[in-house]
Every structure is written in C-alpha cells, then in structure tokens.
Amino acid sequence: MATGVLGTLLLLGAAGGGAYAWLRVTSEPQRSGNVNLAGLGGNVQVTRDAWGVPHIRAQIDEDAVFALGFVHWQDRAWQMDFQRRVAQGRLAEVLGEAALPQDKFLRTWGFQRAAQSALPALDDRSRRLIRAYTAGVNAAQARGKRAPEFRILGYTPEAWQDVDTVSWSKLMAFDLGGNYDEEVLNAHVTRRLGADGLDQVTAPYPADGPTILSADEVGTEKSAPLSGATSVTPSLPEATVAALRAHLRAAEALGLQHLPGKGSNDWVIGGSRTVSGKPILADDPHLALTAPMLWYLADVQGRDLKAIGASIPGLPAIVIGRNERVAWGVTNVNPDVQDLYVEPEGAALTSRQEVIKVKGQPDVTITVRESAHGPVISDNGGGGLNFTDAGPRVALKWTALQPGDTTMDAFLGLNYAQNWTQFTQALSRYVAPSQNFVYADVDGNTGYYAPGRVPIREGWDGSVPVPGDGSREWNGFVPFAQLPHTLNPADGLVVTANNKVVPDSYPYLLGNTRNWAEPYRARRITQLLTATPKLSVADVQRTQLDTHSLVWDDFRPLLLATRPGSDRARQALSTLQGWDGNMTTSSQGALLFEAWLMKLQEMARDELNDTTVMNSLSVLNQLRAGGELCAQGGQGDCAALLTRTLDATLTDLQGRLGDNMQAWTYGKLHQVASNHRAFGKVSALAWLFNHHAPTPGGTNTVNVARPEHDTFAQTHGPSYRQIVDLSAPDRSLYIGSLGQAGSPLAPHATDQMNRWIDGQYLPMSTQAADWGNTQTLTLHPAGQ
Incomplete structure (x- = not known):
C-alpha cells in the first residue's frame, strides 16, 4: 500500500494546490440541478441544508429509499465499501498484508455468511426497500465520481448488492453485543487467581446500583435462576487464550472492541415532568469516533415513510430518530448472547476453505472449522498459532450468527410505526444486538422495550467458557412478551445508561453480574433529571452535556488521604483538594485525576502477567477494602500503591507536558481522535484524514469521553x-460528531465537530424555513 499512497502524495505535492483542487472536483458529487436515473417511479427532490443534511421528498416510499441510497454513496462511498469489505473479510485485497489478521478473524467468525442467511428471512416490504436502496447506490456509483480513498489505493469499487445492506448490521452486532472478550478475560483470571479473583478484577454490579426498570415495573415476585458461575470451568492453556486474544486484537484494529466507559445514554421524560406537558426523548449513542463519522443525518419522506434522524450509510433506514408521530432512541442492553464452548475430543466438526486475496502477495488459504455450536474461533488466531498447536478447540455460539435474523425488519418497521402497538410489533422482529429502546409519541405516551434474542441458561451464567459436551446448552430464548418493557411508567421517567436492566425479581437471567456498565452515568442522569420539577429541552441539553464526575466523588476521600512522596505530590493533592470534579478542558484537576486513575487501573497486571485495565469500580473496591491487588510483587498495601502511583503519574505528565505543573490542563492531552479507518496510522496521510481537538468529559461522565489508556x-x-420535543417535533435537535461528507476535501467534512464539542445542536426539522442555505438536486426517472 505504501508505494501507491506515497506516490500519489508526491504527485499531488509536486503539482501544488491545483492538484488538491483537481482531486476535490473529481471527487465531489452533483448536489444541485437535475439528473435522470433508471429505477425511479417518479421525481424525487433532494434538498441539502446548510450542513449538508439531505431532505428527501418523494411520492413513493421506494423512491425515497432509492434517493437515500443515492446520497449515501455520493457522500460516503468509501465508508460503505470499507464497511462491506470488513464484513466480507476482504481488506487485505486492497490494503495489503497488514490487514491479513483482520481478514482471518472476519472469515473465521463468518459475518458475511450470517448476512447471506439473514436476507431471505426478511419480509416483503423490507426486501422491496432494500432493492430500491441498492438501485439508488448503484445509480450514484454509475455517475463516475470516486472518493479520494479509491484513487489513492488504485481500485474501483464493485456494484452494491442487497446482502451488503445486511452485512454491516452484523458488525454492529459484534461491536455492541455479547461478552466474548469478557469470557476470555475471565478464563485467564480464573486460571491465574482462581474463581474468587473474578470479583477483584471485574467487580460485580453493585447491589444498590440503579436498574432501568423497578421491581414494580417488572411485576413479578419469582426468583431469578441461579446466577453463579458454572461449576465446571474447563482450563484453557495460555496458547489457547493467546489464540483467542489474537481475534480480539484484530477486532480492536477495526475499532470493534468493548471498552470501559463505552456505552450510551438515553432517556424519556413523561409529560407530567415537562414544562410543555408532552414527552421529551433524548439519546446519545457512545461508539467509535471515526473519520468519516458513523452516522449520516437524513430526512426521508415518501408516501407513508416519513422519518428524520441518524442513518448509517449502507442501511436503508433511520436507525435513531422520529417520524411525524413517534420518536425512539437506543442504547446497548449488552445481555449475554455469546458463549464459548470448549469442544471435547471427537466432537463432530465441519470445515471449509477460505481464500483471502492479498494485494501484492500470493493468496492465503485458511481452514475454518465449525462445531454444532458455531465457528471454532481458537483457529486462525495469528501469531503463528493454528488449530494444530493452539490447544483445545473453542467454538462460539452467538445469536447474531444464527439463521433467520430479521433485525432489518425491525428497524424499517420503526420508521413506519404510528403508535406503541406498531412500535412493539416492529421490535418483535428484532434479533441482535439487543438495545434499550425508549419511546415517546405526540399523544403523550412514553415507554421502554429491550428486544432481541436472549438465551435461557439454567444453572449457569455464561461468564466463563463451558464444556461443549451437552451439559451447558441454551434452552430457547426469553419470549418477546416477557422481555423487559414498560408503557407510561408511573414516575414518568425511564433512564438507561448500559446499567443493569432489571432487579433480581425478574424471572430470567439476562446476563451475569459483570455484564452491566458501572452505575455512575445512570445515577448522574437520574440525579439531574429529578432535581427540577418541570423539565425543558434546555434542561435536557445540560444533562446530555454534563461533565461532573461521580467517579471522582467516590475516589476523592481515598485519593486525598494519600501520603505524598514529594513536594510535587503535595502540590498535586492540593490541586485535587480544590477541584470541583468537572471534567473541563481547562482543568488541571481533571488531568491529574484521570492520569492517576489510569495508573491505578493497572494494579492487576503483576498478578495476571498481561496488560489488563481494570474498570474504576474494581479499583475503588480494592482501595476501600485494602485488597490483595494493591500489593506489587506481593509487597506493600493500598496506601503504598497510592503514593507510588501518584509519583508515577506526575513523572509521566512531566514527560508529556514539561516541568511547569501550573500549565498542565486536561485539554492539552485529552483530545477527540476521529481517525480514518484505513489511513489513520499512515503518517503521510493522517494529517489530511484525521481530525483532533480538545474535548471535555471523562470516564463515566454523562458526556462520556474516557481517555484512552x-x-x-x-x-x-x-x-x-438527539433531543426530541414531542410538543413541537420540528423544534427537536440533533448533531453528529464530525460532518456529513466522507471526503476530507468536502465542505461538510467537519462542520459539525466544533458545534458537537461546544454542546450545540442542529435543527431536527422537516420545515424548509429551518434549513438555512440549501442546494436542491432533482432526480427524474430515466427517459423524462
């Protein structure tokens, strides 16, 4: 890849600014005027507003979705092609040998095969809309404009296919669902520290932590099934753990990893709690921040389809948003829908050959084996390991890889839903990844549902790998009608922040005690929303943007009691003594706290002999209890750990920011990194494709912005x-993290970023008066 990239850059550099202008002109799509396109049933107007958001107006729903596919490819062609190549495991074909580990991971798991099996299960409306979307994408591709990435890498993308629309949803299911990585960690912890070590390294959800639904809303007294870890835990040798972790590293390289503090917030407020007397619904999904950004804002209106909000290029629907009557938001439930099975000797396995094309190199052929549970993911792990020497065969069972996935029906159905009944009917088709859906409508109703296939386990909790001998099998799925849900809750408030969904009185086990995010965000949101009797949209904005750290509130007395080991440590403690706990870019206290917390999160590395980063709750428990993990090499205690890690923190910050501690501020190190998936680490290109800026927020603040370790x-x-005001839907608000355009040379590549950082929003309006300066492109059927 490097030769072609550098050659292109040298050519552009030699030609000067004119070459960049040429690249921009030849990449920029047509955004005004008229164009005739085959596949349309009637005329469609596409009006882009002042921020590049398309407002699509058609007489036929299929034409509206055709136009969505058309503008998706115009603005995000590279992103769409990259995403489908990820699902297909075909990155090395255009990126070279460096992408081979990712392709091995993707082919072994079989994301594309799962997408192919899902397509025939979709209903007729979904299939029609997907076909229309595909036609729109290919109509845009035929116009001949090519994204800069295609020119730099020297290839032409293939035509879009219907299955490509389903395939990216499988990668989203991986990004948002399951606990495969937790099982790998738990197996390693158990091997090194015994079963008791799990609670030390990965703290259980606190008994007093908030749940999304209350015991009254669950409405049952029945006890939950046994929630302890399985009594039979096969021991995994280091070689097998290493092979499994190689897949994790491959996923991380693609930005698909489960991180502490990664999650989302959404909530819905009933009219009894608002100034207007109508509901307000808010949502902010916490995902990887990339260039281009994942989301694409759009307003799509046909005859019956009338939805506005956030779409994902490649998918023919508004994923999060509203229509003229109903609004919805989503956060990750994260129930345990994955299990690792250690297959016994003699277990029946099938196998297939996967041929991976590698740019500039010979093809690479891998063998992918499957058991009755699913793909054997301890194979093809990289690092020289393969199924002949990696030890026990570990297979993955996961709801998203099973046939009959109708999740696309659910998302398209939400776009059409006019009331709670239609909303829940759509969600009944939902499979994976399970999401917390909050709901509100213009009639004043509010609700919540957690749809998806959740396995029923009896007598075991899925927290560690289990034997594949038939003793630990799923017993069906939780029936849809019995999944957690509520309509018009008595207190007029539903808050979700990836926290525990239901109290222990719920009759099914959704996940083990370590499945849920720490309770800090849920507590803070509830604290803020219940502090004001009648809430306005402005109150909701302030809540969404809140940067006060409840983590600091918990740690404060422990950290301030530290014995300083130097004058600079005393100075740091004095600064923290006066800090208000707000994670602002200008704060010195925010920097000291997050940097110190990073050092403390490494306390288990000696015991585990790896690079494990504990979450803040696990660290807090150790400090409060004088836990065993505080010792270093078997020596010392928590007091000594605090003194030592504070000094280490200050040495680290001094090396980064210089000797003048007064000049240290959070924003000098804590910056958003919206990096390009392919060129983000290519030094010659990163300056063009990556986008960085100081940002507020920290670990487990509502405006979550966990610093990368x-x-x-x-x-x-x-x-x-997004913030949807059901009293006046066109006064609703939304914003993305970067911009609508995919090309870094385009005018709308980054024009939302500063607004997003500063806590500003765009009008989520279907009214032309709110769109500012516009450009209109009219799509006509061919022959007109």
Missing part, C-alpha cells in the same frame, strides 16, 4: 446526540 485520546464517545 496511555494516549489520553478520546476515541469513543457520543457519536450522535
């Missing part, structure tokens, strides 16, 4: 924000 970069966060 070691780098302090914010690589995940509120990728999209």
Whole structure:
C-alpha cells in the first residue's frame, strides 16, 4: 500500500494546490440541478441544508429509499465499501498484508455468511426497500465520481448488492453485543487467581446500583435462576487464550472492541415532568469516533415513510430518530448472547476453505472449522498459532450468527410505526444486538422495550467458557412478551445508561453480574433529571452535556488521604483538594485525576502477567477494602500503591507536558481522535484524514469521553446526540460528531465537530424555513 499512497502524495505535492483542487472536483458529487436515473417511479427532490443534511421528498416510499441510497454513496462511498469489505473479510485485497489478521478473524467468525442467511428471512416490504436502496447506490456509483480513498489505493469499487445492506448490521452486532472478550478475560483470571479473583478484577454490579426498570415495573415476585458461575470451568492453556486474544486484537484494529466507559445514554421524560406537558426523548449513542463519522443525518419522506434522524450509510433506514408521530432512541442492553464452548475430543466438526486475496502477495488459504455450536474461533488466531498447536478447540455460539435474523425488519418497521402497538410489533422482529429502546409519541405516551434474542441458561451464567459436551446448552430464548418493557411508567421517567436492566425479581437471567456498565452515568442522569420539577429541552441539553464526575466523588476521600512522596505530590493533592470534579478542558484537576486513575487501573497486571485495565469500580473496591491487588510483587498495601502511583503519574505528565505543573490542563492531552479507518496510522496521510481537538468529559461522565489508556485520546464517545420535543417535533435537535461528507476535501467534512464539542445542536426539522442555505438536486426517472 505504501508505494501507491506515497506516490500519489508526491504527485499531488509536486503539482501544488491545483492538484488538491483537481482531486476535490473529481471527487465531489452533483448536489444541485437535475439528473435522470433508471429505477425511479417518479421525481424525487433532494434538498441539502446548510450542513449538508439531505431532505428527501418523494411520492413513493421506494423512491425515497432509492434517493437515500443515492446520497449515501455520493457522500460516503468509501465508508460503505470499507464497511462491506470488513464484513466480507476482504481488506487485505486492497490494503495489503497488514490487514491479513483482520481478514482471518472476519472469515473465521463468518459475518458475511450470517448476512447471506439473514436476507431471505426478511419480509416483503423490507426486501422491496432494500432493492430500491441498492438501485439508488448503484445509480450514484454509475455517475463516475470516486472518493479520494479509491484513487489513492488504485481500485474501483464493485456494484452494491442487497446482502451488503445486511452485512454491516452484523458488525454492529459484534461491536455492541455479547461478552466474548469478557469470557476470555475471565478464563485467564480464573486460571491465574482462581474463581474468587473474578470479583477483584471485574467487580460485580453493585447491589444498590440503579436498574432501568423497578421491581414494580417488572411485576413479578419469582426468583431469578441461579446466577453463579458454572461449576465446571474447563482450563484453557495460555496458547489457547493467546489464540483467542489474537481475534480480539484484530477486532480492536477495526475499532470493534468493548471498552470501559463505552456505552450510551438515553432517556424519556413523561409529560407530567415537562414544562410543555408532552414527552421529551433524548439519546446519545457512545461508539467509535471515526473519520468519516458513523452516522449520516437524513430526512426521508415518501408516501407513508416519513422519518428524520441518524442513518448509517449502507442501511436503508433511520436507525435513531422520529417520524411525524413517534420518536425512539437506543442504547446497548449488552445481555449475554455469546458463549464459548470448549469442544471435547471427537466432537463432530465441519470445515471449509477460505481464500483471502492479498494485494501484492500470493493468496492465503485458511481452514475454518465449525462445531454444532458455531465457528471454532481458537483457529486462525495469528501469531503463528493454528488449530494444530493452539490447544483445545473453542467454538462460539452467538445469536447474531444464527439463521433467520430479521433485525432489518425491525428497524424499517420503526420508521413506519404510528403508535406503541406498531412500535412493539416492529421490535418483535428484532434479533441482535439487543438495545434499550425508549419511546415517546405526540399523544403523550412514553415507554421502554429491550428486544432481541436472549438465551435461557439454567444453572449457569455464561461468564466463563463451558464444556461443549451437552451439559451447558441454551434452552430457547426469553419470549418477546416477557422481555423487559414498560408503557407510561408511573414516575414518568425511564433512564438507561448500559446499567443493569432489571432487579433480581425478574424471572430470567439476562446476563451475569459483570455484564452491566458501572452505575455512575445512570445515577448522574437520574440525579439531574429529578432535581427540577418541570423539565425543558434546555434542561435536557445540560444533562446530555454534563461533565461532573461521580467517579471522582467516590475516589476523592481515598485519593486525598494519600501520603505524598514529594513536594510535587503535595502540590498535586492540593490541586485535587480544590477541584470541583468537572471534567473541563481547562482543568488541571481533571488531568491529574484521570492520569492517576489510569495508573491505578493497572494494579492487576503483576498478578495476571498481561496488560489488563481494570474498570474504576474494581479499583475503588480494592482501595476501600485494602485488597490483595494493591500489593506489587506481593509487597506493600493500598496506601503504598497510592503514593507510588501518584509519583508515577506526575513523572509521566512531566514527560508529556514539561516541568511547569501550573500549565498542565486536561485539554492539552485529552483530545477527540476521529481517525480514518484505513489511513489513520499512515503518517503521510493522517494529517489530511484525521481530525483532533480538545474535548471535555471523562470516564463515566454523562458526556462520556474516557481517555484512552496511555494516549489520553478520546476515541469513543457520543457519536450522535438527539433531543426530541414531542410538543413541537420540528423544534427537536440533533448533531453528529464530525460532518456529513466522507471526503476530507468536502465542505461538510467537519462542520459539525466544533458545534458537537461546544454542546450545540442542529435543527431536527422537516420545515424548509429551518434549513438555512440549501442546494436542491432533482432526480427524474430515466427517459423524462
């Protein structure tokens, strides 16, 4: 890849600014005027507003979705092609040998095969809309404009296919669902520290932590099934754990990893709690912050389809948003829908050959084996390991890989839903990844549902790998009608922040005690929303943007009691003594706290002999209890750990920011890193494709912005924000993290970023008066 990339850059550099202008002109799509296109049933107007958001107006729903596919490809062609190549495991074909580990992971798991099996299960309306979307994408591709990435890498993308629309949803299911990585960690912890070590390294959800639904809303007294870990835990040798972790590293390279503090917030407020007397619904999904951004804002209106909000290029629907009557938001439930099975000797296995094309190199052929449970993912792990020497065969069972996935029906159905009944009918088709859906409508109703296939386990909790001998099998799925839900809750408020969904009185086990995010965000949101008797949209904005750290509130007395080991440590403690706990870019206290917390999160590395990063709750429990993990090499206690890690923190910050501690501020290190998936680490291109800026927020603040360990970069966060006012839907608000355009040379590539950082929003309006300066492109059927 490097030769072609550098050659292109040298050519552009030699030609000067004119070459960049040429690249921009030849990449920019047509956004005004008229164009005739085959596949349309009637005329469609596409009006882009002042921020590049398309407002699509058609007489036929299929034409509206055709136009969505058309503008998706116009603005995000590279992103769409990259996403489908990820699902297909075909990155090395265009990126070279460096992408081979990712392709091995993707082919072994079989994301594309799962997408192919899902397509025939969709209903007729979904199939019609997907076909229309595909036609729109290919109509845009035929116009001949090519994204800069295609020119730099020297290839032409293939035509879009219907299955490509389904395939990216499988990668989203991986990004948002399951606990495969937790099982790998738990198996390693159990091997090194015994079963008791799990509670130390990965703290259980607190008994007093908030749940999304109350015991009254669950409405049952029945006890939950046994929630302890399985009594039979096969021991996995280091070689097998290494093979499994190689897949994790491959996923991380693609930005698909489960991180502490990665999650989402959404809530819905009933009219009894609002100034207007009508509901307000808010959502901000926390996902990888990339260039281009994941989301694409759009307003899509046909005859019956009338939805506005956040779409994902490649998918023919508004994923989060509203129509003229109903609004919805989503956060990740994260029930346990994955299990690792250690297959016994002699277990029946099938196998297939996968041929991976590698740019500039010979093809690579891998063998993918499957058991009755699913793909054997301890194979093809990289690092020289393969199924002949990696030890026990570990297979993955996962709801998203099973045939008959109708999740696309659910998302398209939400776009059409006019009331709670239609909303829940759509969600009954939902499979994976399970999401917390909050609901509101113009009639004043509010609700919540957690749809998806959740396995029923009896007598075991899925927290560690289990034997594949038939003793630990799923007993069906939780029936849809019995999944957690509520309509018009008595207190007029539903808050979700990836926290525990239901109290222990719920009759099914959704996940083990370590499945849920720490309770800090849910507590803070509830604290803010219940502090004001009648809430306005402005109150909701302030809540969404809140940067006060409840984590600091818990840690404060423990950290301030630290014995300083130096004058600079005393100075740091004095600064923290006066800090208000707000994670602002200008704060010195925010920097000291997050940097110190990073050091404390490494306390289990000696015992585990790896790079494990504990979450803040696990660290807090150790400090409060004088836990065993505080010792270093078997020596010392928590007091000594605090003194030692504070000094280490200050040495680290001094090396990064210089000797003048007074000049240290959070924003100098904590910056959003919206990096390009292919060129983000290519030094010659990163300056053009990556986008960085100081940002507020931290670990488990409502405006979540967890600093990446070691780098302090914010690589995940509120990728999209929306606030829907059901008293006046066109006064609703939304914003993305970067911009509508995919090309870094385009005018709308980054024009939302500063607004997003500063806590501003765009009008989520279907009215032309709110769109500012516009450009209109009219699509006509061919022959007109």
